[in-house]
Amino acid sequence: MSEEKKKVINSLKDTGFYKPGKIYDRGKVIAGIVVFIVVAAFPFFYTAGKAAKMHEPKLDTPVIRQLPEAERVCVLPKQEMRENHMVLLNEWRDQVVREGNREYTGYTGKKYTISLQNTCMECHSNYDEFCNECHQYTVQTPVCWGCHIQKPKEWAG
Numbered sequence: 598m599s600e601e602k603k604k605v606i607n608s609l610k611d612t613g614f615y616k617p618g619k620i621y622d623r624g625k626v627i628a629g630i631v632v633f634i635v636v637a638a639f640p641f642f643y644t645a646g647k648a649a650k651m652h653e654p655k656l657d658t659p660v661i662r663q664l665p666e667a668e669r670v671c672v673l674p675k676q677e678m679r680e681n682h683m684v685l686l687n688e689w690r691d692q693v694v695r696e697g698n699r700e701y702t703g704y705t706g707k708k709y710t711i712s713l714q715n716t717c718m719e720c721h722s723n724y725d726e727f728c729n730e731c732h733q734y735t736v737q738t739p740v741c742w743g744c745h746i747q748k749p750k751e752w753a754g
């Protein structure tokens with residue numbers, strides 16, 4: 598018996614799965630291992646399948662379309678926005694509420710007025726297809742619109 602095989606059998610003995618000398622054990626051990634692998638791998642395949650289905654957030658809005666190609670960017674680089682827009686929104690809120698300062702300088706040096714309604718949503722006016730579609734996919738339901746009431750009523754969520 599190889600060293601490797603001995604190690605595996607010993608560790609199986611520790612778990613109580615493997616009881617040497619009984620004919621049916623082998624099948625059970627193999628079945629156990631197969632079940633374990635399938636269960637352990639499930640989240641991976643499940644996520645991979647979902648990730649493949651996700652479409653790119655749609656950027657086709659009147660305001661974004663009108664931006665010159667070179668300025669067709671967000672306030673921070675795309676990847677950073679994708680991962681951290683919620684953090685940025687919290688910072689924006691704190692800056693307005695605590696400091697009364699509504700000026701924000703984007704990564705390109707462009708100045709923005711801090712406003713969820715008038716800045717983010719002016720460019721991303723396709724709330725349902727942009728914000729909402731991604732949140733539904735990632736199972737997020739930010740509750741902002743009860744207070745930020747300028748949201749057009751056709752926006753869901």
Ligand code: HEC
Pocket residue numbers: 686687689690693694711712713714739740741742743744745
């Ligand atoms: C309980 C009510 C309430 C809820 C819920 C709420 N906000 Fe606000 N928010 C406010 C108020 C009040 C201000 C201050 C408004 C001002 O001074 O212009 C504010 C300001 C802000 C600002 C900065 C100013 C502006 O006009 O954008 C941001 C950004 C913001 N909130 C983001 C959010 C986000 C994102 C959510 C959802 C996760 C959210 N808020 C949920 C009440 C709320």
Ligand code: HEC
Pocket residue numbers: 653654656661669670671672674675678679682685686709713716717718720721
């Ligand atoms: C001047 C118009 C403009 C403003 C203002 C703006 N965005 Fe963007 N946003 C864009 C563009 C254009 C992109 C795509 C950037 C790229 O492709 O490099 C983008 C990308 C994003 C992405 C990433 C999308 C993806 O494909 O993963 C998120 C999330 C986002 N914006 C949220 C916000 C939020 C939240 C705000 C307000 C804090 C905001 N944006 C303000 C134009 C804007």
Ligand code: HEC
Pocket residue numbers: 654679682683686717718721727728729731732735737738739740741
């Ligand atoms: C590329 C996908 C994507 C897009 C596009 C997107 N979001 Fe998100 N959003 C997320 C994910 C994922 C989270 C949860 C992140 C986490 O929990 O760490 C989130 C969380 C948030 C939160 C915090 C929610 C909470 O309860 O803490 C707010 C607020 C938010 N998004 C607002 C927006 C707005 C406004 C837009 C459109 C301008 C937008 N998002 C577009 C993926 C996206």
